[in-house]
Amino acid sequence: MTVESLLAPALVGVGGALGAVSRHAVGLRVGGDRSVLAVNALGSFALGAVAAAPVGSAATLLFGVGFCGAFTTFSSFAVGTVRAANETGGRAAAAVAALNLAAALVAFLLGSLVSGGLLN
Template structure:
């Protein structure tokens, strides 16, 4: 980002992206979680990995500031959810599922970083 956009216009771009990302996160989370009868929070894990991969992909592209704000900060920011990840991990610990909580932390952090790198490398391979 070049940092030329600021104030209300930048906030509007982030909000527009977030208005699409947040409901998509909720719907994807519910769709995925409804198909798994386990303690592991597969829905949150999935949206966080997808968002990380997409953000890595966008980071490798020569997108302008408008797209970066709307898609990166707005859409990907709303699609991914660190707060839900934290909450679900804490609930797992409180419910005595410490191994699942630890697996969630390790898999989410490593998976998110890996997904971001894969998205970045994919974009580089596609754009040359």
């Protein structure tokens, strides 16, 4: 085990802890499926911005893989969508699922555009 081989997971872990706490904070303020949509869109925007910026591998691990990866969540989205389908029907759940994808995709591309545009 070298210092370098431990540094990468440590950066990802610290970013992950901060991302999880931030997501928790959004959840306490917004609540429910809307908070999942909010973190997924915001986090995808941020990851798009990081991916398009010429930051080093340490910043990518800490902020991209760690923070953005943990701030956004697939499992809460999936469980929330299945529960929505069971409670209010498949159509409403399909709309939530499609909205998450569209919002996160547009946010990611916007993030890359903004970051790329600012730097060029």
